[in-house]
Ligand SMILES: Nc1ncnc2c1ncn2[C@@H]1O[C@H](COP(=O)(O)OP(=O)(O)OP(=O)(O)O)[C@@H](O)[C@H]1O
C-alpha cells in the first residue's frame with residue numbers, strides 16, 4: 001500500500017452516477033413536505049368500527065391528518081397496509097388523477113405509520129347517499145351527478161389498476177363535485193378479489209382518463225421512478241404485477257373500453273396475468 005493511501009485511506013472509487021444518486025421524485029409536492037414536518041398539536045382515536053384504528057392528528061399552526069400506525073396493523077394482520085396508503089398516493093400522482101389526498105410515511109410520538117391529509121367538510125359516499133346498496137337516492141343535483149360521473153369513472157379505473165378490494169361507500173369522500181379516494185390499504189392485492197365502488201365495464205373511457213393514462217404510459221422515466229418508489233414500499237411481485245396490469249390496461253385504453261369479461265384479467269398473480 002502506498003504511503004498516501006496508508007495515511008489518508010485509498011482514494012474512493014468513482015461510482016457510476018446511478019449508484020451515487022437516487023433519482024428524485026419529480027412529483028413530490030409541498031403538501032407532502034408539510035405533512036412530513038409538521039408537529040403534532042393533539043391526537044385522538046377515530047371512534048367507530050374502523051379496522052385499522054386510525055388516529056386523527058391535529059398539527060400545530062394548521063391542518064390535520066389521518067395517522068395509521070404500523071404497530072396497530074401487526075395485531076390486526078394487516079401488515080404493510082400503511083405502506084400501501086403511500087403507494088396508492090404515489091400511483092395516483094404519477095397517473096395525474098388527483099384522487100388520493102397527500103399521504104406520507106412518518107413518525108409521530110415514536111410510532112411509524114402513514115399520514116394522510118385530512119379533507120375537512122367532506123362526506124363519505126355512504127353519508128352522501130351515493131351507495132346504491134343502501135337503497136337511498138343520491139341527494140345531488142343533476143349537474144353534480146354529471147360531474148361526479150367523471151370522478152367516479154377515474155376512481156373505478158384507478159381501483160381496477162391497483163386491484164383494490166376495499167372501495168366500499170365509507171372509503172371515498174365527496175366534497176364539492178370532487179371525489180377523494182381514502183383508505184387505500186387494500187390495494188396492490190395478490191390472488192384476491194377486486195371490490196370497486198361502481199363499475200364502468202363496456203363504457204367508453206372518457207378522454208380525460210385516456211389522456212392522463214397515456215401521458216403516464218408514454219413517460220418512460222416517470223414509470224421507472226415510480227417503480228423505484230413503489231419498490232421501497234411493496235414486495236417485488238406486487239410491483240411487477242402492477243406494471244403488468246399497466247400493460248394490460250393500456251391495451252384496453254387503446255380499444256376504448258374495459259370489457260366486462262376482463263374483470264378477472266388482472267389477478268394479482270404473475271402466473272395468471274397474460275403476457
Ligand atoms: N383523508 C381523510 N380526510 C377526511 N376524513 C377521513 C380521511 N381518511 C379517513 N377519514 C375518515 O375516517 C374514517 C375511517 O378511515 P379509514 O376508512 O381510512 O379507516 P379504516 O380503519 O381502514 O376503515 P374500515 O372501517 O374501512 O376498515 C373514514 O370513513 C372517514 O370518515
Ligand SMILES: [Mg+2]
Nearest residue numbers: 050170171183
Ligand atoms: Mg375505511
